[in-house]
Amino acid sequence: MRKGNETRERILDIAEAGVLAKGFGATSIDEIIAEAGITKSGFFYHFRDKNELARGLLSRYRGRLEQLLDEIFGRAAELSDDPLQRLLIGLTLFAEHMAAMPGGHPGCLVATMSYQDQLFNREVRGMVTSIVEGWNSFFRAMIEAIIVVYPLREPIDAGRLARHIACAIDGGIIMGKSLGDPTVLPEQMLMARNYVKLMFQPAALHALQREAVAA
Amino acid sequence: MRKGNETRERILDIAEAGVLAKGFGATSIDEIIAEAGITKSGFFYHFRDKNELARGLLSRYRGRLEQLLDEIFGRAAELSDDPLQRLLIGLTLFAEHMAAMPGGHPGCLVATMSYQDQLFNREVRGMVTSIVEGWNSFFRAMIEAIIVVYPLREPIDAGRLARHIACAIDGGIIMGKSLGDPTVLPEQMLMARNYVKLMFQPAALHALQREAVAA
DNA sequence: CTGAAAACCGTACCGCAGGTACAGCATTGG
DNA sequence: CCAATGCTGTACCTGCGGTACGGTTTTCAG
Numbered sequence: 374m375r376k377g378n379e380t381r382e383r384i385l386d387i388a389e390a391g392v393l394a395k396g397f398g399a400t401s402i403d404e405i406i407a408e409a410g411i412t413k414s415g416f417f418y419h420f421r422d423k424n425e426l427a428r429g430l431l432s433r434y435r436g437r438l439e440q441l442l443d444e445i446f447g448r449a450a451e452l453s454d455d456p457l458q459r460l461l462i463g464l465t466l467f468a469e470h471m472a473a474m475p476g477g478h479p480g481c482l483v484a485t486m487s488y489q490d491q492l493f494n495r496e497v498r499g500m501v502t503s504i505v506e507g508w509n510s511f512f513r514a515m516i517e518a519i520i521v522v523y524p525l526r527e528p529i530d531a532g533r534l535a536r537h538i539a540c541a542i543d544g545g546i547i548m549g550k551s552l553g554d555p556t557v558l559p560e561q562m563l564m565a566r567n568y569v570k571l572m573f574q575p576a577a578l579h580a581l582q583r584e585a586v587a588a
Numbered sequence: 589m590r591k592g593n594e595t596r597e598r599i600l601d602i603a604e605a606g607v608l609a610k611g612f613g614a615t616s617i618d619e620i621i622a623e624a625g626i627t628k629s630g631f632f633y634h635f636r637d638k639n640e641l642a643r644g645l646l647s648r649y650r651g652r653l654e655q656l657l658d659e660i661f662g663r664a665a666e667l668s669d670d671p672l673q674r675l676l677i678g679l680t681l682f683a684e685h686m687a688a689m690p691g692g693h694p695g696c697l698v699a700t701m702s703y704q705d706q707l708f709n710r711e712v713r714g715m716v717t718s719i720v721e722g723w724n725s726f727f728r729a730m731i732e733a734i735i736v737v738y739p740l741r742e743p744i745d746a747g748r749l750a751r752h753i754a755c756a757i758d759g760g761i762i763m764g765k766s767l768g769d770p771t772v773l774p775e776q777m778l779m780a781r782n783y784v785k786l787m788f789q790p791a792a793l794h795a796l797q798r799e800a801v802a803a
Numbered sequence: 804c805t806g807a808a809a810a811c812c813g814t815a816c817c818g819c820a821g822g823t824a825c826a827g828c829a830t831t832g833g
Numbered sequence: 834c835c836a837a838t839g840c841t842g843t844a845c846c847t848g849c850g851g852t853a854c855g856g857t858t859t860t861c862a863g
Contacts, residue, residue, distance in 0.1 A: 386607045398613040401849060413851090415811050423849070487766045488703040491610035510792035535810080536763060536772060539777045543762050544755025549700045553721045557751060564752045564783075571786045595839080616820060628822090629841050637822070805863090810858070820849080828841075833834105 468562035477555020541565040671733040679781035692770020
């Protein structure tokens, strides 16, 4: 009775590859079942419709990304006690991780679906929204921790800086896809990192520029 | 013989609204012709297939956005001779323009299509790429003009800063769409503006933070 | 070993979408 | 007036998402 879960995972694997490569709408069920070696009935045994497939994909994706973020920023926490350094180190590790992916980042499932959200029902759309909110909260929490330690004369808006990081990443994914250039994403992650650094360490500007040129 | 062009434009108008609201794949030809009051044959008289419709949409979109950018940054050029101020003013005007749009920004045709590029042929995909490259070049040229006047000890990479502006805008559009929050886009445009300011005027950090909080 | 649930297979069918083919009709500028 | 231009109408094809439903195999608990 665990064979069912194996098949379900195989369907999700094949579907995920298809969606990232071609988009959700262009990834047909016929195509998935052909590659999985099952029949249409088999597919609909596991997923009532394509919306449930989308939910399954998003659920897995969220879990994996959460795990990756935990690993990366957990490692950053090992390397420094300072909340600012943790964020900076984490973003660098994140960028390096993306740069190391063979063939570049495969694409963001959430961004893909967000731009095809008309294909889905409210439940799936709600999932997309909540995942994006989760990312924002994640970065926001880190920035708020920095603000506690780095009391500035004027408080900065943690929310918009957190959103900026997420926007830069999403935008980097899109632009990388549009230009066919896998270096754009890690580059823009580092740009976001440098923004954070500038916000909290204005004196470090020139050192930062040296870094940017060297990279 | 100009009636043909009128119909063609009407088709493009209806299609554009549909694509921005629901995505390209979910905007059916049947739906377009119903709203335009023509028949399927009439549609295919103007557009050989959906790819040609996409090309028509992108072509119009590129032209309009070019015009908008010219207007906004032309106005900025009237307001200041300084290349840095021109970019900063232009980005502020741009953000204000987006914020003023009723119901928020309708969405970026290029980003939409970039994430559904599997639906299109190489010609359309090439158009998407070249439009994105055009935006990058636009901002890059402005940044290079700034670098001439603001000679820094260490040169900064104009390309990646230009791409960052475009990424922040695209990311802002996506996040605004995902969260259903039209304020994200103008907010992130101003974040990009502040980044530029920080890169060239590190001393102005605290003034900038005051701005960010006031906004 | 057995029996019932789980995990499928096979077949047939439906509606919608994109697209093709082609004949014909109406308007309009030269 | 006549030839493009700008359509209409009809018929048809393919592929996709999805439904329905009966039959078969696999798996594990008792």
